[in-house]
Amino acid sequence: GQNIDQPTEMTATEGAIVQINCTYQTSGFNGLFWYQQHAGEAPTFLSYNVLDGLEEKGRFSSFLSRSKGYSYLLLKELQMKDSASYLCAVREWDSNYQLIWGAGTKLIIKP
Amino acid sequence: DSGVTQTPKHLITATGQRVTLRCSPRSGDLSVYWYQQSLDQGLQFLIQYYNGEERAKGNILERFSAQQFPDLHSELNLSSLELGDSALYFCASSVEEFANTGELFFGEGSRLTVL
Numbered sequence: 001g002q003n004i005d006q007p008t009e010m011t012a013t014e015g016a017i018v019q020i021n022c023t024y025q026t027s028g029f030n031g032l033f034w035y036q037q038h039a040g041e042a043p044t045f046l047s048y049n050v051l052d053g054l055e056e057k058g059r060f061s062s063f064l065s066r067s068k069g070y071s072y073l074l075l076k077e078l079q080m081k082d083s084a085s086y087l088c089a090v091r092e093w094d095s096n097y098q099l100i101w102g103a104g105t106k107l108i109i110k111p
Numbered sequence: 112d113s114g115v116t117q118t119p120k121h122l123i124t125a126t127g128q129r130v131t132l133r134c135s136p137r138s139g140d141l142s143v144y145w146y147q148q149s150l151d152q153g154l155q156f157l158i159q160y161y162n163g164e165e166r167a168k169g170n171i172l173e174r175f176s177a178q179q180f181p182d183l184h185s186e187l188n189l190s191s192l193e194l195g196d197s198a199l200y201f202c203a204s205s206v207e208e209f210a211n212t213g214e215l216f217f218g219e220g221s222r223l224t225v226l
Contacts, residue, residue: 004153042113042201042217043154087153096167097209101153 004102022088117218136204
């Protein structure tokens with residue numbers, strides 16, 4: 001079956017580092033994606049992992065362990081504008097390559 | 112600006128009514144996806160079209176239908192509306208059939224309120 005778990009909400013301080021975890025149980029894994037969504041706005045693509053390891057892109061990094069069904073998104077040097085929901089999504093080849101989305105983690109940044 | 116255009120941005124209607132949501136994908140994108148996002152919930156995949164053909168279907172209700180036209184714009188038709196259909200409806204597009212790199216470009220969404 002399909003199951004993607006993320007924490008509902010996290011709080012962090014401006015300038016700090018935060019790690020948002022995502023665990024998944026799927027069949028036919030074909031990639032994991034992170035999107036950012038500000039309240040009431042469209043999701044925007046952050047990262048894509050298909051092989052194990054760390055992908056770094058500026059202040060954001062994403063890690064994948066396929067054997068553990070686990071990923072995390074690491075945000076460094078937090079800024080107030082990073083307050084948003086972070087959506088983890090998994091693509092499955094046996095779901096016609098569609099993205100299966102987690103409910104998202106709402107990140108609140110405090111000064 | 113993602114380049115994906117959705118209209119209308121807001122829509123308020125009554126139960127039992129029918130509405131049509133419109134989406135124009137990014138220039139050059141052949142795939143269009145429709146998603147429903149209810150309050151504080153994840154994105155629920157409804158349907159995908161690729162170059163005019165239905166490519167994949169998710170948990171789309173029988174009261175809902177969609178199509179992609181020759182100019183690649185798409186419409187999502189919602190009929191016999193119920194209170195529970197109130198949600199944000201997103202359209203997304205990608206160049207490839209399977210969005211190989213995972214990057215979907217989302218429109219700003221159409222917020223539907225059913226009273």
